[in-house]
Amino acid sequence: MGRRSTGNVPELVERARAGDPRAVARLISLVEDESPLLREVMAGLVxxxxxxxxxxxxxxxxxxxxxxxxxxxxxxxxxxxxxxxxxxxxxxxxxxxxxxxxxxxxxxxxxxxxxxxxxxxxxxxxxxxxxxxxxxxxxxxxxxxxxxxxxxxxxxxxxxxxxxxxxxxxxxxxxxxxxxxxxxxxxxxxxxxxxxxxxxxxxxxxxxxxxxxxxxxxxxxxxxxxxxxxxxxxxxxxxxxxxxxxxxxxxxxxxxxxGELAARRASRARDEIEAIAVTALRARWGDVHGRGELDELAAAVVAGDCDPYAAADVLLESFAD
Amino acid sequence: MGRRSTGNVPELVERARAGDPRAVARLISLVEDESPLLREVMAGLVxxxxxxxxxxxxxxxxxxxxxxxxxxxxxxxxxxxxxxxxxxxxxxxxxxxxxxxxxxxxxxxxxxxxxxxxxxxxxxxxxxxxxxxxxxxxxxxxxxxxxxxxxxxxxxxxxxxxxxxxxxxxxxxxxxxxxxxxxxxxxxxxxxxxxxxxxxxxxxxxxxxxxxxxxxxxxxxxxxxxxxxxxxxxxxxxxxxxxxxxxxxxxxxxxxxxGELAARRASRARDEIEAIAVTALRARWGDVHGRGELDELAAAVVAGDCDPYAAADVLLESFAD
Missing domain, CATH: 3.40.50.300 (P-loop containing nucleotide triphosphate hydrolases)
Incomplete structure (x- = not known):
């Protein structure tokens, strides 16, 4: 999620807004690659x-x-x-x-x-x-x-x-x-x-x-x-x-x-925001806790020592810290 | 996610473990309905x-x-x-x-x-x-x-x-x-x-x-x-x-x-735990904040006032409070 700005994003965004097909193609590639630059791209396009x-x-x-x-x-x-x-x-x-x-x-x-x-x-x-x-x-x-x-x-x-x-x-x-x-x-x-x-x-x-x-x-x-x-x-x-x-x-x-158009677009934006938030959380569960905590919880569930709801509670508590 | 126990869950779980097809069918219906009783069911089965x-x-x-x-x-x-x-x-x-x-x-x-x-x-x-x-x-x-x-x-x-x-x-x-x-x-x-x-x-x-x-x-x-x-x-x-x-x-x-069997099962448990945690979070975003916050953020994205990453940040910050 870092702002690994390469300096050419503002220019790409500018060119895409002007309708340059190569800039459009490049930005969609960034989307496809789930690039960390997307944050900057979307801020420039929204x-x-x-x-x-x-x-x-x-x-x-x-x-x-x-x-x-x-x-x-x-x-x-x-x-x-x-x-x-x-x-x-x-x-x-x-x-x-x-x-x-x-x-x-x-x-x-x-x-x-x-x-x-x-x-x-x-x-x-x-x-x-x-x-x-x-x-x-x-x-x-x-x-x-x-x-x-x-x-x-x-x-x-x-x-x-x-x-x-x-x-x-x-x-x-x-x-x-x-x-x-x-x-x-x-x-x-x-x-x-x-x-x-x-x-x-x-x-x-x-x-x-x-x-x-x-x-x-x-x-x-x-x-x-x-x-x-x-x-x-x-x-x-x-x-x-x-x-x-x-x-x-x-x-x-x-x-x-x-009024359905506005409702559909709001719903689409809600889903997008949630998906980004969830992806960020999953990255934190994976990275900040070094994959250790989730792995341990999964092992406990596989072993039958812990049910998946209790494991999810532990995961969420660790995030709130 | 509450423990709305009806008292018959332990009995259902017991009967399912003994192989009673009707109890099995009933428990799978609870899964399909995403029943709040599942927490208790899974704890009893894991x-x-x-x-x-x-x-x-x-x-x-x-x-x-x-x-x-x-x-x-x-x-x-x-x-x-x-x-x-x-x-x-x-x-x-x-x-x-x-x-x-x-x-x-x-x-x-x-x-x-x-x-x-x-x-x-x-x-x-x-x-x-x-x-x-x-x-x-x-x-x-x-x-x-x-x-x-x-x-x-x-x-x-x-x-x-x-x-x-x-x-x-x-x-x-x-x-x-x-x-x-x-x-x-x-x-x-x-x-x-x-x-x-x-x-x-x-x-x-x-x-x-x-x-x-x-x-x-x-x-x-x-x-x-x-x-x-x-x-x-x-x-x-x-x-x-x-x-x-x-x-x-x-x-x-x-x-x-x-060793692939253990790896696949651990991966399955990780996905399940994450999915439960994410569902719990989405419920909180929807319910605790009265659907209000996410709706407001979505409206800002639709209006072009806020990019979806910034909106996701706000959502995550509000959760950490």
């Missing part, structure tokens, strides 16, 4: 962030998330928007590697100076996604992106976290996904703001829509709550994306009007 | 846990995880083992609902008194999986299970967390998974102790094996490290499970001999 619309894109593997993201970028560019794309890959917590196929499909926009594309590995521990992603969003936001698309790979926990970070969450489905879509449905019915049935030119698209519609109809919604629309697309031919953008905008207007 | 072999089972949707789990239970039962099955469903963080299909397939063992089967929703926040799953494992362990199978649904973060909890992690694959298996591969090559190619009677099984073998060969391993074997199965016909069990046992023997 006043310039807050205007971007954050759109999460999720769904099971094979529904065409990357193709859809790419087509959506094209649609937003036609509307004159500056666009950021953050591809968060929670299935690669160790290697930091993005999936090659995804990146290739995004090359349509690689040379557009008004589009920032960045893939980012999410670390696999407490506070990983919820800490680093908001900071990467802040970098793109402060760099002047009007819309930031956050694409996540995979089914499970990560998509729920993405939903917590986004203003609007798109959930993608496609016909013919078999088990995958069944497994996915269980988790995604409560996080989608807009549902997109991609590959809608294939057999079974109408059936997916019917199933989805009846499952959504069963969900209990409060008076005045947002009713998620279902849009059909063929992303590979850029069909239907205009309607997706229209629904994103309609949802954004609803968010702003209902 | 001395009786530590003997069970914990086996994680993961892989992308559609590879036959539940069928494989069921077949593995059958194989372990033939060897006279008492078996616990914990199906953790991170794709259902809200509803708490398990996927019907999975449960149906497990009905083969529903009437066997030496098999505990339990599905558990994992909560979708900091410390969710890493806090509740070890406690559910402790319940099954103290109830006398020789082997506990932890099955997780989905691809992504959750499987990495399961790998952190298990002594041995089985990674399942199957031919013909297309994008799903490609997406999965990126994340699972570093977590599998035993790889299982299920549906090995189908076209493409040998190709999956070849690909997997060459990817595993590329991974850097230290001298004396475990080299993960690849086993082929047809779980629907209970073929190959004897070899899976043999590899699990061989891995377990390696773990014990190399």
């Amino acid at each position: 006043a310039y962030a807050g205007d971007a619309q954050v759109v999460g894109i999720t769904g099971p593997p094979g529904v065409g998330k990357s193709t859809s993201t790419s087509a959506l970028v094209g649609e937003l560019r036609r509307a004159g928007k500056r666009v950021g794309v953050l591809a968060v890959d929670p299935s690669s917590p160790f290697s930091g590697g993005a999936l090659l196929g995804d990146r290739v499909r995004m090359q349509d926009h690689a040379l557009d100076p008004e589009v920032y594309i960045r893939s980012m590995a999410s670390r696999g521990h407490l506070g990983g996604l919820s800490w680093t992603t908001p900071q990467a969003l802040r970098v793109l936001d402060a760099a002047g992106c009007d819309v930031i698309l956050v694409e996540t790979v995979g089914v499970g926990q990560s998509e729920v976290e993405i939903a917590g970070l986004a203003d609007t969450t798109l959930v993608l489905m496609a016909p013919g996904m078999g088990d995958g879509i069944q497994a996915a449905k269980a988790g995604i019915l409560e996080i989608g703001d807009v549902y997109v049935i991609n590959k809608a030119d294939r057999d079974g698209a109408d059936q997916v829509r019917r199933e989805l519609r009846s499952m959504l109809a069963l969900a209990e919604r409060q008076e005045g709550a947002w009713a998620p629309p279902i849009v059909k697309t063929v992303a590979s031919r850029a069909e239907g994306l205009d309607e997706v953008v229209a629904e994103i905008d309609r949802h954004h207007a609803w968010l702003a009007e209902s | 001395a009786y846990a530590g003997d069970a072999q914990v086996v994680g089972i993961t892989g992308p949707p559609g590879v036959g995880k539940s069928t494989s789990t069921s077949a593995l239970v059958g194989e372990l039962r033939r060897a006279g083992k008492r078996v616990g099955v914990l199906a953790v469903d991170p794709s259902s963080p809200f509803s708490g609902g398990a996927l019907l299909g999975d449960r149906v397939r497990m009905q083969d063992h529903a009437l066997d008194p030496e098999v505990y089967i339990r599905s558990m929703a994992s909560r979708g926040h900091l410390g969710g999986l890493s806090w509740t799953t070890p406690q559910a494992l402790r319940v099954l362990d103290a109830a006398g299970c020789d082997v506990i199978l932890v099955e997780t649904v989905g691809v992504g973060q959750s499987e990495v967390e399961i790998a952190g909890l298990a002594d041995t992690t089985l990674v399942l694959m199957a031919p013909g998974m297309g994008d799903g298996i490609q997406a999965a591969k990126a994340g699972i090559l570093e977590i599998g102790d035993v790889y299982v190619i299920n549906k090995a009677d189908r076209d493409g099984a040998d190709q999956v094996r070849r690909e997997l073998r060459s990817m595993l060969a590329l991974a850097e391993r230290q001298e004396g490290a475990w080299a993960p074997p690849i086993v082929k199965t047809v779980a629907s016909r209970a073929e190959g499970l004897d070899e899976v069990v043999a590899e699990i046992d061989r891995h377990h023997a390696w773990l014990a001999e190399s």
Whole structure:
């Protein structure tokens, strides 16, 4: 957590605010590396962030998330928007590697100076996604992106976290996904703001829509709550994306009007602050006490001499000293 | 975190230790509900846990995880083992609902008194999986299970967390998974102790094996490290499970001999203690300060008046008072 300032942070921050893509890339690398310089970076950026619309894109593997993201970028560019794309890959917590196929499909926009594309590995521990992603969003936001698309790979926990970070969450489905879509449905019915049935030119698209519609109809919604629309697309031919953008905008207007936008952003900031605080505490438990105390407590729990709650009490007491 | 003892906890703990399935089920419900009674439950169980072999089972949707789990239970039962099955469903963080299909397939063992089967929703926040799953494992362990199978649904973060909890992690694959298996591969090559190619009677099984073998060969391993074997199965016909069990046992023997078993269990206990401590802190930030302080700090971050690191500092200082 030290201020290991190298002197070039203020300059990097300045250049990122002016929209320099290399400075943006460098700052997101600092986020990805959980650099100690981030404190200074965020202090320099926080006043310039807050205007971007954050759109999460999720769904099971094979529904065409990357193709859809790419087509959506094209649609937003036609509307004159500056666009950021953050591809968060929670299935690669160790290697930091993005999936090659995804990146290739995004090359349509690689040379557009008004589009920032960045893939980012999410670390696999407490506070990983919820800490680093908001900071990467802040970098793109402060760099002047009007819309930031956050694409996540995979089914499970990560998509729920993405939903917590986004203003609007798109959930993608496609016909013919078999088990995958069944497994996915269980988790995604409560996080989608807009549902997109991609590959809608294939057999079974109408059936997916019917199933989805009846499952959504069963969900209990409060008076005045947002009713998620279902849009059909063929992303590979850029069909239907205009309607997706229209629904994103309609949802954004609803968010702003209902007060939900402010609530979501406050909640995102709370999570980020907590994640930073927790990370700082864990570092202290590990470092200040030389890993000794936590190790001893863990050994006592493994041996059956101490229950984990009593061990946690000891840890917290030692911190309050 | 209070000791809201109802008086029946000691009796429940006693009955669970004696192997009463209803008491086991009740205690796991307390874990799932994050009940304040857990402190007392864990204190009563911790001395009786530590003997069970914990086996994680993961892989992308559609590879036959539940069928494989069921077949593995059958194989372990033939060897006279008492078996616990914990199906953790991170794709259902809200509803708490398990996927019907999975449960149906497990009905083969529903009437066997030496098999505990339990599905558990994992909560979708900091410390969710890493806090509740070890406690559910402790319940099954103290109830006398020789082997506990932890099955997780989905691809992504959750499987990495399961790998952190298990002594041995089985990674399942199957031919013909297309994008799903490609997406999965990126994340699972570093977590599998035993790889299982299920549906090995189908076209493409040998190709999956070849690909997997060459990817595993590329991974850097230290001298004396475990080299993960690849086993082929047809779980629907209970073929190959004897070899899976043999590899699990061989891995377990390696773990014990190399000191890795003790290291994994200590690491699991550390994570559990930390997760409990962090949850207690978050409750204090929320409750003691009446949600007020964190809310104010979050509002300042959203407004751009304060960076999240400075906000975290304020939160931590207020705790140290």
